[in-house]
Amino acid sequence: MSNPVFFTPAGSLDGMAPEALFTLEGPEARHAVAVKRLSPGEAVDIVDGAGTRMSGRVTAASSSRLEVECTSVAVEDRPGIRLVLVQALAKGDRDELAIETATELGIDAVIPWQSERSIVRWKGDRAAKAHAKWQSVVTAAAKQARRAWVPEVRPAVDTAALSATVAAAGLAVILHENAVRPLRDVLEAWDGAGGAEPREVLLIVGPEGGISPREVTKLCDKGAVTALLGHHVLRSSTAGPAAVVLASDVLGRWTATGP
DSSP states (O other), X not given: OOOOEEEOOTTTTTTOOTTOEEEEESHHHHIIIIISOOOTTOEEEEEOXXXXXXEXXXXXXXXXXXXXXXXXXXXXXXXXXXXXXXXXXXXXXXXHHHHHHXXXXXXXXXXXXXXXXXXXXXXXXXXXXXXXXXXXXXXXXXXXXXXXXXXXXXXXXXXXXXXXXXXXXXXXXXEOTXXXXXXXXXXXXXXXXXXXXXXXXXXXXXXXXXXXXXXXXXXXXXXXXXXXXXXXXOOHHHHHHHHHHHHHHHTTTTSSOOO
16 A cells, blocks of 8 residues: 655755655644554655655654654656646536546646636636635645645636637647547547657536537637547536546556656
């Protein structure tokens, strides 16, 4: 069984080496001691969310401090082809469920999309709070999956801003029930080895009401393609994670060492 994982701020593991002592403090330390009941001698991983993983053994534990002796430090490379989930804002927390599951499955970044048919709206103070909530969701999911990398939650975009992102991507795929080509065919036909690395694949998921024809046209004019994920219509919370699984397999992300 893999070691339990606890997060520390990016950069705080710099300079760590075997036999060095690291002190974890704050909420993560309290969780390790009060919830996980870690005690001296137990193995643990400390990660900084930016690819660095320190493995070690607990030497001391108190209510707000966990002292760990380092046994090894590794920096985990990010994949050359990165998957980005463009998730339309959806009602009933289905958008949060989508990014949570996609994070556990290995997504590299998520983009909140204010699509035309999104019932949920991020405005004013709510926008900042909602963005922070998404970041909290993916951080917790990364911890659950024991990842060294925490996916980036990028700023929310409308369709105009998303169009510019699509134009700059290596591949942008709109998951659409009326598409003709299966997603597997689109991914297999894409020359992912060409161009400079890293290359990004955008997986675009609409809200519960679907992506409007006007939006599909705008995005396709900038280079996006439509693809069929399966024979059935999936919820907004399911489509993205399902696409991440297929893309990770086809693009070889699960056959190489990654986050």
